[in-house]
Amino acid sequence: MKNTALANYIFSVKLITVTIIGFFLTTVNAQQVLGENKGRKSSQLLLRRVKRATACTNNFITNDRTNDPLLAAFYPADQLDACLNNSVLAANLTELGHIAFSKNQLLILKRKLGEIYTSGLPEDQIQQLGFIITVYGPEEISTWNITRLDTLALALSNSANVNTTKVIIENYLRGSGSLNAGVLDVIGGPALCSLSEETLRTILPSELKKAKPLDISTCTQAKKDIIFGIAKVAFQDRAGDPNAYYNLTRPYVGGARASDLRSLAAGNISMDFQTFSRLNPVEVEQLTAQNIRDLLGINLNSLGLNRNHEIVQHWVNSHTVKEVMSLGIGLQGGIAPAGLGNFFFKEFSETGSAPINSYSLLLSICIAVMGITLQ
Numbered sequence: 623m624k625n626t627a628l629a630n631y632i633f634s635v636k637l638i639t640v641t642i643i644g645f646f647l648t649t650v651n652a653q654q655v656l657g658e659n660k661g662r663k664s665s666q667l668l669l670r671r672v673k674r675a676t677a678c679t680n681n682f683i684t685n686d687r688t689n690d691p692l693l694a695a696f697y698p699a700d701q702l703d704a705c706l707n708n709s710v711l712a713a714n715l716t717e718l719g720h721i722a723f724s725k726n727q728l729l730i731l732k733r734k735l736g737e738i739y740t741s742g743l744p745e746d747q748i749q750q751l752g753f754i755i756t757v758y759g760p761e762e763i764s765t766w767n768i769t770r771l772d773t774l775a776l777a778l779s780n781s782a783n784v785n786t787t788k789v790i791i792e793n794y795l796r797g798s799g800s801l802n803a804g805v806l807d808v809i810g811g812p813a814l815c816s817l818s819e820e821t822l823r824t825i826l827p828s829e830l831k832k833a834k835p836l837d838i839s840t841c842t843q844a845k846k847d848i849i850f851g852i853a854k855v856a857f858q859d860r861a862g863d864p865n866a867y868y869n870l871t872r873p874y875v876g877g878a879r880a881s882d883l884r885s886l887a888a889g890n891i892s893m894d895f896q897t898f899s900r901l902n903p904v905e906v907e908q909l910t911a912q913n914i915r916d917l918l919g920i921n922l923n924s925l926g927l928n929r930n931h932e933i934v935q936h937w938v939n940s941h942t943v944k945e946v947m948s949l950g951i952g953l954q955g956g957i958a959p960a961g962l963g964n965f966f967f968k969e970f971s972e973t974g975s976a977p978i979n980s981y982s983l984l985l986s987i988c989i990a991v992m993g994i995t996l997q
Contacts, residue, residue, distance in 0.1 A: 678705040688714035691721055699726040706730075708738050719752025728757045742766070749773050755780040760789040768794045775808045788816040801825045803832035811837035811873075815845060822848045827856035835873040839900055843877070846902070850877025864889025876900040880908035883917060892919030895928055903936040911945045926951035 680697060683706045687693065697705060702723075711718060711734050718731065731754050739747065745767055751758075755777060763786055768774055774794045781787040791809060795801065801824060806814070814822070814836060822845055830852050838849055853874040860867045868875075868891040875897060878886070883905060886893070898906075898918065914937070915922055925934055929952075938946050938955045946956035 680705050683710055685710060685714055688717040694721055694723045699730050702727050703730045708734050712738050715747060715750040719750055719754050728754050732757050745773055749776050752780055756782040760785050763789045764793060766793055769797045771804055771808060784816050787813050803829045806833035812840050815841035819844060819848060825852050827852050831856040838874060843902055846877035850874040865891055872897055880905040883909060884913055887913050887916035890919060892921050893917050894921055895924035899931060899933050903933050906933060906937055907940045911948045923951055926953060929953055
């Protein structure tokens with residue numbers, strides 16, 4: 623009886639254990655299946671969401687819509703990506719390149735062009751880029767093959783900054799040769815100033831002579847000096863006619879030496895103040911009051927009207943009081959005689975709001991007379 627009872631007990635324990643283990647395994651398996659299904663559903667949902675995010679929900683852009691300026695408003699970057707086929711972009715690059723897309727939209731077009739032209743943009747396509755050029759960096763532009771002047775002009779017209787402008791020009795020069803008159807006309811003065819001094823020295827005087835006048839006001843002083851030196855040679859055949867020579871070299875006179883300015887002054891050219899203000903202050907400093915008077919001629923009073931301009935102050939502060947006053951245009955300041963220090967004359971009138979102290983006035987006059995006498 624004891625053995626039978628014991629056997630029944632052991633059987634019952636085994637049965638309960640097997641039942642518990644079976645229930646546990648069934649539960650775990652069900653959870654795994656549920657988890658897999660849930661994960662699969664989540665992945666499918668995410669995939670559908672991604673597909674929805676990249677799907678073209680607007681109408682696809684067709685050839686006849688590529689010149690619509692409202693595309694930029696109707697197709698944000700993700701929709702432009704989804705709704706513009708590469709074949710349509712390639713066939714209508716000129717039209718799409720002239721639409722005012724945002725930077726993100728332009729980056730989409732740039733990426734698509736990279737997919738179309740895997741070996742680099744052909745020159746014909748570079749001509750059609752328009753605003754898309756603005757999202758290409760200098761390193762990318764340096765790989766382009768720019769050999770034609772019209773390509774250079776179109777690329778420069780959409781250059782994003784000085785750095786890309788410089789690379790575009792250097793890219794062209796690398797393939798075409800020199801800065802001839804046609805290239806100078808396309809580049810213009812400000813872009814020319816982005817080039818190196820070594821490159822500027824390659825300009826032939828004969829080519830500068832044939833080119834349109836260039837505004838080099840943004841150039842460094844060293845570059846102005848180089849260009850004026852070339853201009854002197856270019857127009858030396860007109861040196862016998864001071865006014866004609868001055869008018870031809872005026873765009874480049876910011877690089878003139880003091881000796882050049884003295885020669886111009888002797889020609890009675892009456893330089894205007896705007897041109898005078900662009901001269902090299904270091905060279906102007908070397909001019910005497912008589913040189914200044916001859917250089918500006920009928921425009922001499924403009925110095926008084928612009929007495930606070932940097933170049934005027936630079937000249938005044940490097941000359942004596944006597945020489946400054948000798949111009950007779952009301953300029954104040956200058957280097958005082960030794961031991962007297964610098965001083966300035968203040969303008970006054972009878973209608974002034976503050977009364978004039980007669981003793982102070984007399985003292986100022988005495989000091990002025992002493993300064994002039996001691997020169």
